[in-house]
Amino acid sequence: MSSTTGQLTDIDGLSATTLLRFATAGSVDDGKSTLVGRLLHDSKSVLTDQLEAVERVSASRGQDAPDLALLTDGLRAEREQGITIDVAYRYFATAQRRFILADTPGHVQYTRNMVTGASTAELTVILVDARNGVVEQTRRHAAIAALLRVPHVVLAVNKMDLVGYEESVFAAIAEEFTTYAKELGVPEITAIPISALAGDNVVEPSAHMDWYPGPTFLEHLETVPVSHDLATCHARFPIQVVIRPQTAEHPDYRGYAGQIAAGTFRVGEEIKVLPSGRSSKIAGIDLLGKSVDVAWTPQSVTLLLEDDIDISRGDLIVPAHDAPATSQDIEATVCHVADQPLTVGQRVLLKHTTRTVKAIVKEIPSRLTLDDLSQHPEPGQLVANDIGRVKVRTAEPLALDSYADSRRTGSFLLIDPADGTTLAAGMSGEAFAQSAEAEPETESAPDEEGWDF
Template structure:
């Protein structure tokens, strides 16, 4: 079994050339400028885009190109000079493809930051070298820790404004490292940079010869993320039943979805939940070809040897390693709407591909993400607040803890009247 997992990790590493990372930090720490610098120096910007940014920068009277304009796309963002919504940007190098989520720094946009970081493999927290660690820097580190983002980079930005001082960098490095010991951060890297000047972003800085670590892009290209996924506990939420209406595939019956955990191979004995019916995997199809194994985050179609009753919302798992169905959910919830979350409130809940109704049994405490204080007297959660909530669902959910599997351990809460997503949860 151990050899099988090792082979799969190597296989995932070979094909897994995508890194999702989210930026976070205080307002004006230079998140959007840093992303602009990454795009510019990695040759990922078209000439007309750069010309438009240069023209806009000159129109504002800048004596430099405002790289933040490459990501701050909303008019209100450009007018205020802040990031409001999550801006997604895509670029690639010969080693890896990247999806960047540029998240806001303001307290009132915490929900946007949670949205952008929820699928990230790596969190990039920026601090201004002149300001040091701020309340917002700590808050975003806490949120990234709650979201179980496995890799964290602290980028000490604007080193050019403190004369590239090693002493300033060391002070921030030591202070943040000590703070991180209170959090669940498996992998922490600290890099001194200047996004505006380009020091240690893509190219190594000659002004900081005292720093011997990697540049930011080198670290992003080489950080190992394949083993972060659960390759032991097989989880396959069924999204769609495939029954082609053609004579050629008259007897074809497959179950399409995205592998949420573990490794699945033809011949594996599996159980379909919640019915409990067992069968074996007859084959796994990827597009128009049959493959020998499937692992996260592949989207595939699974065929079973027996005609068991399987529909959307069901889950295929290993017979001796299946999640226990439960209607009682204990979770950390980030509330995302101005109408507060209260006890006895009824909502719709979407977990993997299954949708049900839920009622709030108890709000145990509200978490102060700045101090980690638990307010057990809180009777409700307001917009952008995070707290521990107990829910009761109308049907059992097939879940794992969020620390074990970020896909089967998460859910969203939906207002039944409007259909709007009002909360995001991480199962404890």
């Protein structure tokens, strides 16, 4: 591993900087699945038997040409309805780069799946039908991409063939979207005019749009800069399990196993365990059955400490000089993904890395209005697909980083304690535009079940 370039080495020996994770999003019928199918087909990333299966299904429907959307719409319900429902992951490669693609649903009902698909993406593709322009779902997807800190956003203006490949249509849509996305704080926006059905500007340049001087869709994916310099991040190690084999060979072995969420750990390094604040030093690191002197994200390792201290699942090991503050009061931006609303006073579970604690929603200061990015103060509740600010108090202190510093340790889930349903995905410290002015906190009495922290 190089600490200067941040290049990590994958198991196959290739540099991890050759890998791009990206997600697609857009409204229903904007052509996401067709774009992905065209990309896979024209880049020669489709197996012969897959293409033959698509051709058979297309022929049975009376279609003259293969319906490339079927390459990603794999569920029977998706094929019957003609819409994407689940997040479809596809893995492919070109000579320049390897890709992990998350094709996410466009229907507003499945916006929650877009949150899942984009949460680990370095690039998000937002499709727009050239005939319809920027619509509410386009703005919602842009807001989610900004909220999730996706560093690169591609606006793919699709179905240009249906508007006569007019440059003015593309320019107007690109200007409207770019203005909106920059107000959200999206750092980089690239607009590309395409026709996924005809193949214009997907893999090959379009003969119909010689007025467009930029790269094709695939060229941009192959050349966009991707940073994997995780070695310089705040080092964080959530404990997943405590290992006590108690064998004759190792009667006193006590290891703390998990996946390094960010940064690098070394033998001899002084560490602190949160939330207890106890200190120790790393005595050893076990990786794949061997002892190593250094380990880094995203490796799964077992840490051995010099001191026998009380540590359990959910605790966080961090460098002693770089420990985040712990608190029971959390203010964050959340994307509400459940059908049932999130309300003030609601009892929830909060899952942060490997730790799950009881919590109460103390306040919902504001809800984001997608049309003009204003904040609607004190909405009282958040419903499905709403984005808003929440204040939560937990039963135990947690060590959350700012989401801007770490997408892994700055995020959390709110869960329904009754049935385990995910209610909302939260980003610590994130905020849009001008937040509503917070009211002073007031004392609250325990509810009938005693959930008062």
